[in-house]
Amino acid sequence: MAPSKRRLFSVLAGACVTSLVLACNGIIGLSDCRGGECSGGGVCGDAGGFDVSVVGASDGGASDAMVDASGTLPVSWAAWPMPNYDAGGTTDNPMGYTAVTDQGWQDNVTKLVWRHPMPVEANNATYEQALQICAAPWRLPSRIELVTLLDLSQSGARVNPVFKSPSPGMQQGAHWTFSEVRPFDPAKREHWVVDFGGGGLAKRAELGDAAAVRCVKGGT
Secondary structure (H helix, E strand, O other), rough: OOOOHHHHHHHHHHHHHHHHHHHHHHOOOOOOOOOOEOOOHHHHHOOOOOOOOOOOOEEEEEEOOOOOOOOOOOOOOOOOOOOOOOOOOOOOOOOOOEEEEOOOEEEEEOOOEOOOOHHHHHHHHHHHHHHHHOOOOOOOOHHHOOOOOOOOOOOOOOOOHHOOOOOOOOOEEEEEEEEOOOOOOOOOOOEEEOOOOOOOEEHHHHHHHEEEOOOOOOOO
């Protein structure tokens, strides 16, 4: 590809990334979401359904993707529509769950299976303990996966009533995700948590901090 055409492709790709970031920012609390970000903080060409061009050294340019060398986990776009709680009127992709025997509830929209009920130790755990609680075939959810459980029409824990029984059910407070806070700081090792009391997001450190745990399986 000629250098001039390659630069034009880079500009168009950059515009596409910008529009996706703006769309992502519309999701509550996800103001720093970055489309198609891969392990190490680079931008993937196949993660979000769009192409990203990198200007080669022969063109005298630098990489289009800023690299966070300390990041360790991959980040990519969800491959399913976002479930919506009933806020009145017509609701697209309404929340709904189907019981999975001896496992929990499967989301009818995302097809993710959420472990329920959780063991008592899941009410307050460090990040390392959370990983142990969500051992295979379970795992910790990503930030966007856990956000799909938020139901802001509910009082108490902001989740569908199926997660509230048997008592005590799902906790109102912060829940761990495996999603790292970027740019990743190895000295802090922070992860995003989702608050099922207020419905917002916060940051917790792997070392010293604790939160509740909700395990998931399935998805991509």
